[in-house]
Amino acid sequence: xxxxxxxxxxxxxxAISLMAxxxxxxxxxxxxxQLVDVLAWMDAPTFARLFAIAQAAPGPNVMxxxxxxxxxxxxxxxxxxxxxxxxxxxxxxxxxxxxLQRYRDNRIVRIVTLALVPIALGLMLASGLxxxxxxxxxxxxxxxxxxxxxxxxxxxxNPLVPMAAGTVVYATAWALGFV
Amino acid sequence: xxxxxxxxxxRPGLPALFTGFxxxxxxxxxxxxxxxxxxxxxxxxxxxxxxxxxxxxxCQALPGANTVNVAVMLGDRFRGPIGALTCLxxxxxxxxxxxxxxxxxxxxVSNHPLAQIALTGAAASAxxxxxxxxxxxxxxxxxxxxxxxxxxxxxxxxxxxxxxxLPALLVLVPLGLVAASLSARRV
Numbered sequence: 001x002x003x004x005x006x007x008x009x010x011x012x013x014x015a016i017s018l019m020a021x022x023x024x025x026x027x028x029x030x031x032x033x034q035l036v037d038v039l040a041w042m043d044a045p046t047f048a049r050l051f052a053i054a055q056a057a058p059g060p061n062v063m064x065x066x067x068x069x070x071x072x073x074x075x076x077x078x079x080x081x082x083x084x085x086x087x088x089x090x091x092x093x094x095x096x097x098x099x100l101q102r103y104r105d106n107r108i109v110r111i112v113t114l115a116l117v118p119i120a121l122g123l124m125l126a127s128g129l130x131x132x133x134x135x136x137x138x139x140x141x142x143x144x145x146x147x148x149x150x151x152x153x154x155x156x157x158n159p160l161v162p163m164a165a166g167t168v169v170y171a172t173a174w175a176l177g178f179v
Numbered sequence: 180x181x182x183x184x185x186x187x188x189x190r191p192g193l194p195a196l197f198t199g200f201x202x203x204x205x206x207x208x209x210x211x212x213x214x215x216x217x218x219x220x221x222x223x224x225x226x227x228x229x230x231x232x233x234x235x236x237x238c239q240a241l242p243g244a245n246t247v248n249v250a251v252m253l254g255d256r257f258r259g260p261i262g263a264l265t266c267l268x269x270x271x272x273x274x275x276x277x278x279x280x281x282x283x284x285x286x287x288v289s290n291h292p293l294a295q296i297a298l299t300g301a302a303a304s305a306x307x308x309x310x311x312x313x314x315x316x317x318x319x320x321x322x323x324x325x326x327x328x329x330x331x332x333x334x335x336x337x338x339x340x341x342x343x344x345l346p347a348l349l350v351l352v353p354l355g356l357v358a359a360s361l362s363a364r365r366v
Contacts, residue, residue, distance in 0.1 A: 020244070045302070048303075048306070052305045053282060090248070093247075110236070115352065120239075122337075126339075137302065144303040148307025152312055159210055162304065
């Protein structure tokens with residue numbers, strides 16, 4: 001069983017690594033689809049909570065894979081999932097780094113960036129939507145999502161500030177019986 | 180230390196790369212992007228602004244988190260494959276430790292209803308974080324009309340229709356590349 005989970009973590013996140021344009025914030029819908037629908041490893045709210053933990057920790061956004069690995073198979077799972085999401089894209093970056101230094105072909109880089117940036121941003125928006133629905137936090141939850149989105153959009157405050165505020169407001173609303 | 184032409188003359192060694200990226204990982208609460216730029220350009224002077232923008236451009240065109248790709252490329256540029264590995268390990272080390280600590284705290288209190296509620300609120304809020312960031316980037320990217328259509332198509336396919344990502348990308352990326360090369364030719 002344990003080996004099966006580890007192998008699956010490696011395969012799932014290894015494949016997602018190469019689809020992660022702009023990092024894990026583009027592939028939340030795919031990770032959700034794999035974990036909740038295809039593999040049935042967890043329900044949507046559990047996935048949303050792991051997503052929240054990954055957002056609260058420092059570091060690159062690929063740590064969503066790490067926390068999923070940890071949830072499924074402890075420290076070994078964390079290491080396997082982290083390596084799986086880091087390795088394929090990093091090897092590709094390494095190879096391209098050398099190729100680009102040799103050829104200095106800025107035109108190709110420019111066109112690829114031009115093509116991928118809008119797709120990555122559309123996917124990031126999709127990630128936010130899928131995460132909001134997965135959170136399953138009710139009408140008040142959507143209000144918290146909307147408020148956090150507006151604050152993040154409008155101000156340059158550290159993202160952890162609105163996230164902490166949203167958490168406190170939601171917990172307070174629960175304590176007062178609104179949720 | 181001024182970041183100018185002398186940048187390449189003082190190639191940082193492995194210990195300097197390690198401590199630099201360790202700091203980026205540790206200080207990047209709420210996103211490592213801004214802090215990475217600060218340490219690489221302002222504090223260590225490994226690249227000037229233009230060099231960093233160029234590097235970032237390449238990293239955005241590749242899969243994977245941008246800062247992870249920056250670590251790999253910069254490490255390789257200064258110290259080869261060992262340098263790339265050093266930067267990558269340094270970048271991930273502290274965040275992973277913090278993540279394990281947070282996850283363990285969650286495990287310890289997860290039976291308490293308030294912990295579940297708080298994390299549900301955090302999840303709703305974290306979703307808003309991504310939505311707000313995406314909206315901000317979309318409105319400031321100066322996208323052409325075709326690029327807006329590509330963004331909308333990606334959002335629709337993966338966010339609303341919930342299509343598997345691989346086939347969606349296999350359609351969207353070639354379309355985007357065609358549109359991008361056509362619009363680049365026109366300029």
